[in-house]
Amino acid sequence: MAPKIFLTGVTGYVGGDIFANLYETHPDWDYTVIVRNQDRGIPVAAKYPSVKIVYGDLDASDVLSAASAEADIVVHAANSDHPGSAKAITKGIAQGHTADKPGYLIFVSGTGLLMYHDQKNKRYGQPPAEGDEYEDMGGVEKILALPEDALHRDVEMIVQAADSDSVRTAVYAPCMIYGPGRGPVNTRSMQVYDLAKYTLTHGFAPIVETGKTEWDQVHVHDMSDVVLLLTEAALDPKKAKDPQFFGDHAYYFAENGPIVWGELSELIAKEAHKQGYLQEPKAETIDFQTVVAQMPGGATWALNSKSHATRARKLLGWKPTRRGVKEEIPDIVAGEAKRLGLTPKYAK
Numbered sequence: 001m002a003p004k005i006f007l008t009g010v011t012g013y014v015g016g017d018i019f020a021n022l023y024e025t026h027p028d029w030d031y032t033v034i035v036r037n038q039d040r041g042i043p044v045a046a047k048y049p050s051v052k053i054v055y056g057d058l059d060a061s062d063v064l065s066a067a068s069a070e071a072d073i074v075v076h077a078a079n080s081d082h083p084g085s086a087k088a089i090t091k092g093i094a095q096g097h098t099a100d101k102p103g104y105l106i107f108v109s110g111t112g113l114l115m116y117h118d119q120k121n122k123r124y125g126q127p128p129a130e131g132d133e134y135e136d137m138g139g140v141e142k143i144l145a146l147p148e149d150a151l152h153r154d155v156e157m158i159v160q161a162a163d164s165d166s167v168r169t170a171v172y173a174p175c176m177i178y179g180p181g182r183g184p185v186n187t188r189s190m191q192v193y194d195l196a197k198y199t200l201t202h203g204f205a206p207i208v209e210t211g212k213t214e215w216d217q218v219h220v221h222d223m224s225d226v227v228l229l230l231t232e233a234a235l236d237p238k239k240a241k242d243p244q245f246f247g248d249h250a251y252y253f254a255e256n257g258p259i260v261w262g263e264l265s266e267l268i269a270k271e272a273h274k275q276g277y278l279q280e281p282k283a284e285t286i287d288f289q290t291v292v293a294q295m296p297g298g299a300t301w302a303l304n305s306k307s308h309a310t311r312a313r314k315l316l317g318w319k320p321t322r323r324g325v326k327e328e329i330p331d332i333v334a335g336e337a338k339r340l341g342l343t344p345k346y347a348k
Contacts, residue, residue, distance in 0.1 A: 002030045003235055006071035008058070008078035008085070011040050013190075014108060014174075014223070015077030016183015021224040022075075022231065023048060032067050034060075034078075040185070047184040061088035068103070069096025073234050075227060076159075077108040080152045090162035090169075099165035104234040104246060106227055107159045109152045109173040111216070111253065113143075115303035116150035124288035124302040125209020125262075133306040136253045137314065143251055160248040168246035170230055174223045174254040175216040175307050176300075178325045178332070182221075188335075189220065192325055194297050195261075196268050196336040204282040205269035208291050208302040211262020215305045216255035219322035226254045229316040244315055253309035256320035261301045267326060271333045276344025 005022065009015020010033040019033065032052040035041045041053050056063035058079055068074050069092040076089055086107065093103035117132050118124070134143050148154045156171050163169040181187035199205040230252070233239040240246065266283050273281040291298040312318035337344075 002028055003072045004030045004032070004070060005073050005075065005231070006032045006034075006067045007075040008034050008064075009076075009108070010044055010183065011035055011185035012078065013181045013183065013186045013188060013220070014177065015075075016186060017181040017220045018075060018077055018108070018224045018227045020182035021221070021228050023051070025228055032071065034063065034067065043184040058082045058085040064088040065092030065095065068092030071096075071103065073104045073106070073231055075106045075108070075231070080107070080109045080155055083155050083158055086155050086158040090159065090167055093167045094162070094164070097166045102166045102168050104240070105159060105162075105167065105169045106230050107156065107169065107171050108227070109156050109171055111173050111175040111305045111307045112151040112300065113146055113153050113156075113173070114305040114307060115300070116146055118303040123304075125211055125213055126304070127212040128214055128304040128306050132304060133308065134253075135308040135310055136251050137310040140249050140251050144249065163248040168234070168240065169248065170246050170250040170252060172226060172230065172252045172254070173307070174218050174226070175305060176259065176325070177218055177220050177223050178328055179220040179322065190297055191215075191300055192264060193332055193336060194295055195265060195301065196272070196332050197340065198295050198298065199265070199268050199272050200277055200333070200337055200340055200342060202294075203278065204284045205265035205272070206291055206298070206301070207262045207265050207283050207285045208288055208298070209285070211260070211265065211285070213261045213302055213304050214258050215261070215300070216257065216307050217259050217325045218254045218256050218320060222256060222320035222322050223254050226252060226312045226316065226318055229312070229318055233316065244311075252311050253307040254312060254318070254320075255307050255309045256324065258306070259325060264325070264329075267329050268333060271329050273346075275330075275333055275337070276346045277333070277337055277342060279346050
């Protein structure tokens with residue numbers, strides 16, 4: 001009998017790519033997805049005519065609980081800052097499963113929570129502070145010790161508190177994601193794409209404060225592979241029972257090495273100049289408050305998030321293989337220019 005998979009976030013960038021990867025690899029599985037309304041369901045149904053669609057937003061607790069109760073595995077990839085949906089999903093899994101036949105929840109969070117100390121201490125544009133790095137296996141206790149007011153952490157805590165003999169959980173927090181998504185609706189990420197957008201619309205690439213802030217990077221397809229491997233692990237009797245794979249300490253990062261935001265800004269300026277959108281490869285220093293006022297999401301360019309993905313590599317055999325974000329910059333700049341309706345102004 002085909003395993004039953006319930007996924008939230010199919011119309012989003014992350015959830016859409018995760019689902020595309022699952023469906024392409026295991027088209028014979030029994031899938032249910034939730035979308036907000038009929039209009040949002042049209043492109044999903046067109047791409048996946050065999051997939052069951054249920055309708056409701058993340059406040060539709062009864063719908064979420066019912067679908068979660070019926071599923072063997074739930075992938076919650078819609079919104080990592082929505083406590084109500086996490087409560088409804090974990091409640092549904094508990095109602096529909098037993099210790100003899102547990103249900104599994106893969107909750108997709110993000111490494112934005114690792115910005116906590118910079119936010120608290122108002123460290124903007126600085127390199128990582130000593131000790132402000134996190135590793136997800138031997139160092140998992142340090143991650144779990146982050147307070148409830150760290151970004152995403154309150155909802156992660158709801159998921160982890162629900163872990164039991166009948167509800168097995170894993171929290172998955174990828175870092176800065178890039179690359180073209182494969183989902184039916186949103187195929188664009190934000191952080192580095194917004195950096196290119198800012199550059200094209202303001203005529204220069206922003207370097208926030210000193211520009212030394214670091215994040216880690218992961219291609220969206222590599223990001224989705226972790227969920228695929230985790231889902232397959234939930235169907236493996238030995239791995240499914242192992243608390244290293246699923247449990248209240250089963251915390252997974254995904255990264256393929258670091259990036260420095262100031263360096264990315266300079267590369268984007270050079271590429272925008274090369275493609276004829278900037279007269280010169282101009283990068284300018286701006287302060288944190290200015291960038292947040294002009295591009296609220298740009299706060300992440302000034303706050304460090306350093307993660308080391310040991311668990312997925314060691315337990316799941318995960319190996320990121322796609323090209324890095326620096327190699328993706330020409331496509332990112334060209335894509336953002338197209339979205340903005342721009343044409344090159346400066347002939348080479």
